[in-house]
Amino acid sequence: MDDSTFDQLEAALSAAPGNVALLTLLLGASLERGEHERGLKLLPADLEQWADATALKLAAAQLCLGAGDAARALQLIEGEDPAARLLKARALAALERLKEAQVEYRAAVDANPALEDMALWRRLNVSVLDFPAAEGRPRLRVISNDDTDQSEVVRLLVPEKETLTxxxxxxxxxxxxxxxxxxxxxxxxxxxxxxxxxxxxxxxxxxxxxxxxxxxxxxxxxxxxxxxxxxxxxxxxxxxxxxxxxxxxxxxxxxxxxxxxxxxxxxxxxxxxxxxxxxxxxxxxxxxxxxxxxxxxxxxxxxxxxxxxxxxxxxxxxxxxxxxxxxxxxxxVPPPDRAARESMLKVMMKGRPMADDIDFAFLAKNTSGFSGADLSELVETAADEAIEASIESGAEQSICDRHFKAALKDVRATTLEWLTTARNYARYANEGNQYDEVLAFLDKHGKGR
Structure with a gap:
């Protein structure tokens, strides 16, 4: 809007100060022209009391925010539509009420993703850390829009969320x-x-x-x-x-x-x-x-x-x-024994399509020296066999005993090399009897001295 048109509309508003549509138009024009102070001068003193003037108050709030009066802007914002909540988030951010601003911003963007403003989001996640003055060092105020206010160790030590027993x-x-x-x-x-x-x-x-x-x-x-x-x-x-x-x-x-x-x-x-x-x-x-x-x-x-x-x-x-x-x-921590291997195989098969003919006792007997990782590989290989059979037949095939026996031909124990090395240390470098547990395990399972 050019200066002449704006002046004429401003004169018309002076003659009819209660014209809500004209006032809303002028406030929008003030925003476009960046003349926040001029637009604010057009507002009546009792604007907050006006009913059914939501759009007018929203434009007025934008002018107040542009002029640096975030508190009054927050008072003027009405409604729960996305645009109003986004403007409220901006006003709250200007007042350093960042947590409240984050809530309003998320609500606005969830309702209308087109309103997403990454610059505002980064501002809402700003962190301020004060370091008190100390001898030889002035008081410091560190402002950051990432997690650099936290020590590096916080990023390194991330507690596991899943709890195991x-x-x-x-x-x-x-x-x-x-x-x-x-x-x-x-x-x-x-x-x-x-x-x-x-x-x-x-x-x-x-x-x-x-x-x-x-x-x-x-x-x-x-x-x-x-x-x-x-x-x-x-x-x-x-x-x-x-x-x-x-x-x-x-x-x-x-x-x-x-x-x-x-x-x-x-x-x-x-x-x-x-x-x-x-x-x-x-x-x-x-x-x-x-x-x-x-x-x-x-x-x-x-x-x-x-x-x-x-x-x-x-x-x-x-x-x-x-x-x-x-x-x-x-x-x-030794490789699992036969009973443990049978139990682990049953646990690993939970949730998979499984036939009734799987002989877990036979599998446990023939997987001596297998680690937990080796048993997992055995189950995965058997599943691959079942998937291949399903593709060939055109129908889902459950994992059955035949698939496991085929997998046994391909999967080997990976603990044997370690046990051989450990046996040598236990026999020739067992200072303070620190490897007696290894010797006992090898003796019990036929891998002894």
């Missing part, structure tokens, strides 16, 4: 009893243990062939303890810059201590705590030393923090980790 794990009954007695009971009866001056927490090292459920056991232990589970990956710690790996490791432990009771799980722990005698790099030795310090350092209190670690090569873990107060409980 021992009921979700087939087999390993003796090991579960040991874990319950030595690890879970201190969390369930902390008062009794404090009476005997025993701390809740500590360190547990799980070792055994790959694919036998060490990670699953760690998560189930956290579920039984009703503790927060933190899965720490190697990439969460290791850094190319000198000193950064140690700093990250310290931050991870600090976060877990702050959220106790908590379970920290380090998979493939030999990558972080390998033998210092086997490395020429001083940085690796420093990281091991930092790890040891965090586990029982003079200034750290790990009460309520259980540190679980898993490894396939326990002989590569630095011996300093095994002394009491660190990984003082070392548990062998």
């Amino acid at each position: 021992f009921d979700d794990i087939g087999g390993l009954d003796e090991l579960k009893k040991t874990i319950h007695k030595k690890i879970i009971l201190p969390y369930q009866k902390p008062g009794l243990f404090q009476r005997f001056r025993k701390k809740v927490g500590g360190g547990v090292l799980l070792y055994g062939p790959p694919g036998c459920g060490k990670t699953l056991l760690a998560r189930a232990t956290a579920g039984e303890c009703k503790a927060t589970f933190f899965n720490v990956a190697i990439s969460d710690v290791l850094d190319m810059y000198i000193g950064e790996s140690e700093r990250k490791l310290h931050a991870l432990f600090e976060q877990a201590r702050a959220q106790a009771p908590a379970v920290m799980f380090f998979d493939e722990v030999e990558a972080l705590g390998g033998k210092r005698s086997n490395t020429r790099e001083s940085t690796s030795s420093k990281l091991v030393s930092q790890f040891l310090s965090e586990m029982d350092g003079f200034t750290n209190d790990n009460h309520g923090v259980l540190i679980l670690a898993a490894t396939n090569v326990p002989w590569s873990v630095d011996s300093a980790f095994r002394r009491p107060g660190r990984f003082d409980r070392v548990l062998f």
Whole structure:
């Protein structure tokens, strides 16, 4: 609208101040021209009291918001239509009422996706963090529209949402009893243990062939303890810059201590705590030393923090980790026995089309040395056989005994190589009888010395 037309319409409004349609038109023109103050001068003082003037009030609210008067804009907005709720979100954002603004924005966009405004959404998710002044440092105010106001460790330590218990794990009954007695009971009866001056927490090292459920056991232990589970990956710690790996490791432990009771799980722990005698790099030795310090350092209190670690090569873990107060409980996670294999196969077949002729006892007998991962591969291969048969016949074929027997010809146990290596260490490098459990397992299952 040009200046002449606007002036003429403004003069007409002066002659008829109650003309709602004309006032609405002028307010819209003011918005188009960016003349917020001029448009606001046209508003009557009692506009909030006008009935049946929703569109007029919406335009007035836009002018108020453009002029920086978000409070009055919020008073003028009426109705629950998407456009009104989006404008309300803008007004609330201007007033720093971000949580309320997020609710209005989501409601507006859910009703009309065309109103989506990513710039506004980023503004609604802005984070403000105040750092008080300290000696040698001024007061800082950090404003960000992502999660950089949180420490890096928050992104690394994301608690698992799914809770597992021992009921979700087939087999390993003796090991579960040991874990319950030595690890879970201190969390369930902390008062009794404090009476005997025993701390809740500590360190547990799980070792055994790959694919036998060490990670699953760690998560189930956290579920039984009703503790927060933190899965720490190697990439969460290791850094190319000198000193950064140690700093990250310290931050991870600090976060877990702050959220106790908590379970920290380090998979493939030999990558972080390998033998210092086997490395020429001083940085690796420093990281091991930092790890040891965090586990029982003079200034750290790990009460309520259980540190679980898993490894396939326990002989590569630095011996300093095994002394009491660190990984003082070392548990062998063996391949499942026959009864456990039968139980695991039945669990893995739940929810799949299955014939009645499957002989699970026969399958368990002929899968000696299979890990849980190997059994899963056996089931997947049998399912592939059934799918191929279904495609050939043009009708769905359930997984039957014939498919499993065909799968048995293709799937092999992957634990045998590990057991051979472990047998050699148990026979010739069994300092402190640390591999007696491996020898007992091999003797019992015919893989002995």
